Amino acid sequence: MYAFEIDRPMTLADAVKALGAEEAQALGGGQTLIPALKARLAAPARLVSLSGIAGLKGICTADDGALCIGGGTTHAEVAAGAGAYPALAALAANIGDPAVRNRGTIGGSLANNDPSACYPAAVLGSGATVVTTNRKIAADDFFEGMFTTALEDGEIITEVRFPVPAAASYQKFEQPASRFALVGVFVAKYAEGVRVAVTGASEEGVFRWSEAEAALTARFTPDALEGLSLSGEGMISDLHGSGAYRAHLVGVMTRRAVAAAG
Amino acid sequence: MPEVSMTVNGKPAKGQIEGRTLLVDFLRDTLGLTGTHxxxxxxxCGACVVHVDxxxxxxxxxxxxxxxGAEVRTIEGMAEPDGTLHPIQQAFQDHHGLQCGFCTPGMVMSAAALLAENPTPSEAEIRDYLEGNICRCTGYHNIVKAILAASGQDVSRIAAE
Structure with a gap:
């Protein structure tokens, strides 16, 4: 790692101030950023650790029934505390491994927007709202492609608000070495319609599969997806699987998710 | 250089660090606690697993x-001061849960975290919890067996005898 300064503010206001410094970067749980720093893929002059800010942690239910999760809440805390949204708790319980889940945070995962991360699928699939120090961002406007989001410099994710669906499931086809999603599909059924979000597959990062959404809104059974498929064009192709293979997996995992959601 | 202070294995510990100093390097190089690998x-691989709070x-x-300000526990904090091994360590010895031993500190610390959460895990739950701990010698069977034994469960039926 290149040398850098590290700050550990105890309040959000101090964190925002510290992030105003030249080449400063926020540090969530560090489970992606620290390996990236070791590989010298990132070289900030200053890291601002958010782990000391108590106000960023915790889970609660809003007046409108939405499940609100603080940006600094760890995957293990979501797995244990998001019982009101079982598909989300199950997703969190299967990220990485236990030690990674004790450090990694929902805000860190979303800000990083790894194309194979699990949380972006839940946030987009739920039509959640990302609340930051500056504004509220709808999930449909938040993800802007691989490792890219609508976040501006110095903007911190303080909370994510998930409307709780009538039924939902996340199905992940794991890349066994990294435990990231080779393909992961989050399906959620709301009164307004069904949402289907796919991670791990596209070179553009997480996306909604609109044909599947329309078919499942009409009829919420795995059979409704009969005849629907995605092209391998624009899908990630690497040593773990070709674009065509990933495109095929999207169909398989979507059917499994619908079957599991019931 | 900034200073950091924490409690390690029940004792206050402090030292000078750089921003980029990893917890494992502070434990090993500053405090001399080289049990964490x-x-x-x-x-x-999980060889460096310790408990933080x-x-x-x-x-x-x-x-x-x-x-x-955290409470850190490392493998050196597991045995009694008189050298009596922690029950998980003893079970690793009794059931031959190690060969080269390099991964063992992390395995023992992960096992301790598992048993604190789930005092009588099934074999499948143990294997699942050890997802982030890699051992290249044992094939895991005797590690799983040792953890089952440390939790007070019958180990006579486990595979790969």
Missing amino acids: VGCDTSQ GRAVKACTMFAAEAE
Whole structure:
């Protein structure tokens, strides 16, 4: 790692101030950023650790029934505390491994927007709202492609608000070495319609599969997806699987998710 | 250089660090607690697992500065002061849960975190919990067996005798 300064503010206001410094970067749980720093893929002059800010942690239910999760809440805390949204708790319980889940945070995962991360699928699939120090961002406007989001410099994710669906499931086809999603599909059924979000597959990062959404809104059974498929064009192709293979997996995992959601 | 202070194995510990000093380097190089190992240094292998405020974390993927004020427990904090092994350590010895031993500190710390959460895990739950701890010698069977035994469960039926 290149040398850098590290700050550990105890309040959000101090964190925002510290992030105003030249080449400063926020540090969530560090489970992606620290390996990236070791590989010298990132070289900030200053890291601002958010782990000391108590106000960023915790889970609660809003007046409108939405499940609100603080940006600094760890995957293990979501797995244990998001019982009101079982598909989300199950997703969190299967990220990485236990030690990674004790450090990694929902805000860190979303800000990083790894194309194979699990949380972006839940946030987009739920039509959640990302609340930051500056504004509220709808999930449909938040993800802007691989490792890219609508976040501006110095903007911190303080909370994510998930409307709780009538039924939902996340199905992940794991890349066994990294435990990231080779393909992961989050399906959620709301009164307004069904949402289907796919991670791990596209070179553009997480996306909604609109044909599947329309078919499942009409009829919420795995059979409704009969005849629907995605092209391998624009899908990630690497040593773990070709674009065509990933495109095929999207169909398989979507059917499994619908079957599991019931 | 900034200073960090924490409690390690029940004793106050402090030292000078750089921003980039990892918790595992602080434990090993500053405090001389070399029981915590660095295997892969990329958060895959789990040889560096320690407990921070009671939770298992990979000490190679956390900065020392982030452990300010924390309660840290390492493999050196497991045995009694008179050298009597912790029941998990004893079970690893009894059931031959190690060969080269390099991964063992992390395995024992992960096992301790598991048993604190789930005092009588099934074989499948143990294997699942050890997802982030890699052993290249044993094939895991005797590690799983040792953890089952340490939890007070019958180990006569486990595979690969």
